[in-house]
Amino acid sequence: MDAKKELELLNHSRHDWMNVLQIIKGNITLERYGKVEEIVEKTIQKKEHESRLTRLEIPKTAAYLLTFNWYSRMFNLDIEVTDNATSCSVYDNEWYDLITNFLHILDQSLIPGADNKLLITIDALEKPFLEFDFLGEIEKLEEISNWFYTFSSSSNHCFVTNVVCNEKEIFFTAWNNK
Numbered sequence: 609m610d611a612k613k614e615l616e617l618l619n620h621s622r623h624d625w626m627n628v629l630q631i632i633k634g635n636i637t638l639e640r641y642g643k644v645e646e647i648v649e650k651t652i653q654k655k656e657h658e659s660r661l662t663r664l665e666i667p668k669t670a671a672y673l674l675t676f677n678w679y680s681r682m683f684n685l686d687i688e689v690t691d692n693a694t695s696c697s698v699y700d701n702e703w704y705d706l707i708t709n710f711l712h713i714l715d716q717s718l719i720p721g722a723d724n725k726l727l728i729t730i731d732a733l734e735k736p737f738l739e740f741d742f743l744g745e746i747e748k749l750e751e752i753s754n755w756f757y758t759f760s761s762s763s764n765h766c767f768v769t770n771v772v773c774n775e776k777e778i779f780f781t782a783w784n785n786k
Contacts, residue, residue: 617675620675620678624678628647628651631647632644632647632648635647654686657687657688657689658674658687660689660690660691660693661673661674661687661689661730662674663693664689664693664695664696664697664730664732665695665696665697665700666696666697666699666700666703666704667700668700668701668704669699669700669703669704669707672704672707672708673685673687673707673728674687676711681715682714682715682716682718682719682720682722682724683714683715683718683724683725683726683742683744684724684725684726685711685725685726685727685728686725686726686727686728687727687728687729687730688727688728688729688730689729689730689732690729690730690731690732690733692733693730693732693733693736694732694733694736696730696732696736699736699784702765702766702784703738703766703782703784706738706759706766706782707728707738709755709759710740710755710759711726713751713752713755714726714742714752714778716748716751717746717747717748717749717751717752718744718745718746718747719744719745719746719747722744722745723744723745724742724743724744724745725742725743725744726740726741726742726744727739727740727741727742728740728741729741735783736784737781737782737783737784738781738782739779739780739781739782740778740779740780740781740782741778741779742777742778742779743776743777744776745775745776746774746775746776746778749773749774749775752773752778753773756768756771756773756780765784765785766782766783766784766785767782767783767785768780768781768782768783769781769783
């Protein structure tokens with residue numbers, strides 16, 4: 609990695625931490641100590657999941673997910689990773705392709721300014737899978753439906769099950785064929 613890219617990554621990370629510290633400082637000033645404790649606990653949980661993600665040995669997927677919210681998007685992404693997860697290195701390319709393709713089409717299909725949130729859960733225990741759970745406001749539902757159809761009929765190494773897709777919610781589970 610070149611020095612310019614390293615500095616960009618460090619700058620984004622510093623910015624994220626400064627935001628958290630400013631929120632904590634503001635709540636201390638307002639003597640909302642319960643809110644401070646809540647923010648600290650939520651930040652600890654988020655960082656624990658990020659740490660688990662980095663230990664899955666999926667560098668392409670992890671780097672994409674960890675930096676996703678650094679850029680302007682139509683939704684906020686949260687990540688959860690099961691505890692005691694095993695290496696998922698054999699899935700890195702397939703998961704990266706699936707995630708980047710779906711997040712791209714999702715980003716283009718949402719109502720601007722709405723409270724849109726996506727949670728991706730990585731269950732990396734015995735037979736690893738991904739779970740996508742979106743809540744928000746979808747403007748172009750047909751685009752999402754077309755993506756599911758195209759993805760399901762292509763020769764991907766992943767397949768999806770448990771699909772729920774409507775104007776307010778998208779849920780599905782992605783499994784690998786490996």
